[in-house]
Amino acid sequence: MKISAQEEYGLRCLVQLASAGEGESLTLPQIAEREGISQSNAGKLMWLLSKAGFVNATRGTKGGYSLARPAEEILLSEVVKVLDDDEIEGHCNSYTGVMDSCVHTGDCGIRSVIVGLHEIVQNALSNVTLSQLVGTEKKVDERFHRIQGLSGGVASTER
Amino acid sequence: MKISAQEEYGLRCLVQLASAGEGESLTLPQIAEREGISQSNAGKLMWLLSKAGFVNATRGTKGGYSLARPAEEILLSEVVKVLDDDEIEGHCNSYTGVMDSCVHTGDCGIRSVIVGLHEIVQNALSNVTLSQLVGTEKKVDERFHRIQGLSGGVASTER
């Protein structure tokens, strides 16, 4: 259960845009430099995010990327869904071992856990907006835990 | 944010052992057949689980694998941690882009989310034992949601 490179970097690029401020735009070279990734890589990520409607891209001199919606309205759950190819739908067709279809046809205790887990993660992420990731680590950390705490207290019960 | 093949199949193999009953053992060919995976693959997974102390392996005729601890005491969070190489510790050293270390040194809003997310998942999984995955899908599904519901209600608030 880990976050993919695409999810991590994609999210970070969006945070850069949100940090730049309402309506402000950043170019590919700027984004690449600020996140310490190659311009090619940033280009691919921004293209995905643009295709998904999170950012507007304008070409030419004075071009760049800007958020298509206010950072306050962009939920992390939406972002992750796009950057991760939303695989849960076809889960039972993807881990089939050597068979054509999953051996647990029709009755499968594992499936509940996999799907349930996915729900939990999506739910947690749907309580966080992009704008809440802007700021110092301390501030963000406090915000994040408070949000999760209010909506269930799961994150704060252990360790 | 997805589950890896190793996590999925490893968990499924453990559930098979748990289903076999207290103290009962299964051989590699049996496990492979029941989960629809190759014997080679099952061998590798069971080796991992054995090394991690979840199962006892005995060689020779009449050999096989059996749970090293009661299924009631094995938490999913432990299992996933082993099958997933427990990557969260070194997170900041793994997604460094083209740099030697993460550009967000010292102050990083993203880190809170990544670590926080990991906490949420681990926490959810630490509320489920292996024994609770044994049974029909309907039963397991009910159990799973009830457990998550009690410990925070996260899983049941949406859709």
Place this chain on the structure above:
DNA sequence: TCAAATCTTTACTTTTCAGTCAAGATTACA
């Protein structure tokens, strides 16, 4: 119109993850 800056798209390379194979080691039992 032309050149520079910028995003877009496809193809390619590299790296990581999954899965397989084969030889080896151990045990039970006749």
Place this chain on the structure above:
DNA sequence: TGTAATCTTGACTGAAAAGTAAAGATTTGA
């Protein structure tokens, strides 16, 4: 003791993910 059944281990192969490169398209402004 010997054979069959079983787990163990490391090397190998194939597939998927990550990242790079290069040529193309669009816009601005002189």
